[in-house]
C-alpha cells in the first residue's frame with residue numbers, strides 16, 4: 175500500500191513531526207514512511223516508532239498519487255533529495271529547510287509541484303512550536319490546508335507570503351535564543367542579589383513559563399499585563415526604567431532586523 179506521507183530526513187525536526195502526527199492520529203503508523211541515511215538513526219527510529227516504515231532511501235518507498243513528502247534534511251542535501259523526490263513521482267512537498275526558496279525546490283522537479291515552505295522554531299521538538307508557512311507557485315488552498323494540518327500537530331501554524339519568510343526567520347525562528355539569553359541574564363541577576371543558582375533558576379524559569387501562559391491564555395495585550403505589575407513609583411517601575419535607559423526595546427528591534435537581513439543574504 176502506498177504511504178500517505180514520507181518524511182525525508184527523519185532527524186530532530188523530521189522525527190518531532192512524526193511524533194506529533196502519530197500523537198494527533200493524523201495517520202496510522204503504517205501510512206507513514208521515514209527516511210534516514212545511517213543505520214544508527216534508522217534503528218533508533220524503528221524502536222521509537224513501532225509500525226512505521228523506516229527506509230534508507232526514497233527509491234524503496236511505495237509512492238502513490240496522493241503521497242505527500244516532508245523535506246527535513248539539512249540545507250546542503252535538500253536540492254539533491256528534491257530531485258530524487260521528483261523522480262519517484264512526488265507532487266506535494268512541505269519543506270522545513272531553512273533558507274531554501276520554494277522556487278529552488280520547484281526547479282528540482284520535472285513538472286509542476288506544490289511546494290509549501292515553512293520556518294518552524296525549536297519548541298516544535300516538544301509539540302509547542304510556532305511555524306510560519308508560505309505556498310509556492312503551484313499551491314492550492316487544499317495544499318495549504320494539508321501543510322497546516324501537518325504543522326498543527328507540533329504547535330501553531332501561521333500563513334504568510336514567502337516574502338515575509340525572512341522576517342519570520344529574524345523573529346520567531348531565533349526567538350528561543352533571544353529569550354534564553356534574557357533568562358540566562360536574569361538567573362545571573364538573581365545570583366548577584368544573593369540567591370542560590372538553583373533558587374534563581376526556578377524563580378526565573380517558572381516566571382518565564384507562567385508569564386508566557388498568562389499572555390497566551392488571558393488574550394490580554396503585553397502592555398496591559400505589564401501595567402498590572404507596575405505600581406506607580408514602585409519596584410517594577412524602578413526596574414523597567416533601567417531597562418528603558420539601556421534601550422532594551424531598541425536592541426530587540428535591531429536584533430530582529432539583523433537576523434532578517436542575514437536570512438536575506440543567505441538566501442541569495
Ligand SMILES: NC(=O)c1ccc[n+]([C@@H]2O[C@H](COP(=O)([O-])OP(=O)(O)OC[C@H]3O[C@@H](n4cnc5c(N)ncnc54)[C@H](OP(=O)(O)O)[C@@H]3O)[C@@H](O)[C@H]2O)c1
Pocket residue numbers: 182183184185186187188209210211212213215216230246247248249251255270271272293294295296
Ligand atoms: N532543528 C531545528 O530546530 C530546526 C528549526 C528550523 C528548521 N530546521 C530545518 O530542518 C532541517 C533538518 O534539521 P534537523 O535539525 O532535524 O537536522 P538533523 O537532525 O541532522 O536531521 C537530518 C536528517 O536527514 C537525514 N538525511 C541526511 N541526508 C539525507 C539524504 N540524502 N537522504 C535522506 N535522509 C537524509 C539524516 O539522516 P542520518 O541521521 O542518518 O544522518 C537525518 O536523519 C534543516 O534543513 C533545518 O534547516 C530545523
